Amino acid sequence: MPHNKQQGVALITVLLVVAMAMVLAVAMVKSQQSLLRRSSSVFSQDQAYLYTLGAESFAKSILQDDKDKDKNKNTPQDSLNENWAKKIPAFPVEGGFVQAQIEDLQGKFNLNTIWQEGQIDMAAVTTYQRLLVALDISPMLVSPIIDWLDTDNLPYDSDGAEEDWYLRLKPAYRAANHPFVSIEELALLRGYTPEIVAKLKPYVSALPAKTTININTASDVVLAALSDNLTLNMAKDMVSRRPKEGYGSVDNFMQLSEFANLSQEDKQKISKLIGVNSGFFSVLAESEIDNRRRILQATVAFDESSNAQTIRRDWSQQWRPQVKISSSTTSN
DSSP states (O other): OHHHHHHHHHHHHHHHHHHHHHHHHHHHHHHHHHHHHHHHHHHHHHHHHHHHHHHHHHHHHHHHHHHHHHTTOSSOOOOTTSGGGSOOOOEEETTEEEEEEEEEGGGSEEGGGGEETTEEOHHHHHHHHHHHHHTTOOGGGHHHHHHHHSSSSSOSSTTOOOHHHHTTSSSOOOOOOSOOSOGGGGGGSTTOOHHHHHHHGGGEEOOSSOOOEETTTOOHHHHHTTOTTOOHHHHHHHHHTSOTTOOSSHHHHHTSGGGTTSOHHHHHHHHHHEESOOOEEEEEEEEEETTEEEEEEEEEEEOTTOOEEEEEEEOOOOOOOOOOOOHHHHHO
16 A cells, blocks of 8 residues: 555656646747747848838939939939839839839928028018918918027017927927928927828928929929919919929929019019929838838938938838739739
8 A cells, every 4th residue: 555655646746747847848839939930020120121221222223313314414403204203113022022212302392491591581481381371271380480490599479489388398398499300390399280290291391401492393282382473273283284304494484374473573582492403302111021011211312412312211100002013023
């Protein structure tokens, strides 16, 4: 009997050891599988990250090629008929796709033109107010823009907002008193609700230099903001009649019938705001590898030697277009 009891205890001990070993083995396998999944996810994310950078480089090469060709032209200009403006189809890669889209940022109104060389540019202020009205937004919202840009702490008017106004918010922050770095800053300004910012985004930009509006790429809403004599319908007609290769010069644009009744002074004011060339572009690159997606919005600028440089990268965008890749394309 004692011998049998000892055998029973030994058997139970062995079974417990085996059970513990199995539990540990299962835990190790699960941990390893989890580690492999995380490693695979990180690897896919890194691949997607590198593909977006590659798409940015590809887009920059297209823009650089266009600028190099312009050097041989008598009247260089940027228009929607050029290669950079054409839609770049999604390119299939192993495990997913990569694609890029280029947009002319000078086809929009540059918010930083409102404050130039230490003073308010009233022509830019008036243009921005017309843009606000065209979008059914109060023109008084130009005041917070001025206060955000200028260097003092005195409100421009009763609709403005300086440091003391923002410091009363929770959380509190200060007025920038500096040019806009990105359009997302608008959400910080007094009166700029998410709905208003969403309305403005397609038509405004935040560029680090004084720029003109490219009349070859500007939308009807932006063109309508150039003059009180231009209605949105007139601007839509101007866009529909716009030459594919571009207007060629500001003088050609000002010869349009829509400006016939303007005084010479008014024409000169408009001429100072517009141009036919662009030096700032937005590159929106997206890649997806094994359902891991990375989105990059880069700002590309041309220096004095006409060399393309990336001056800003933003990885926070949520651009999600419908991507369709045909089987024939994938097989190639």
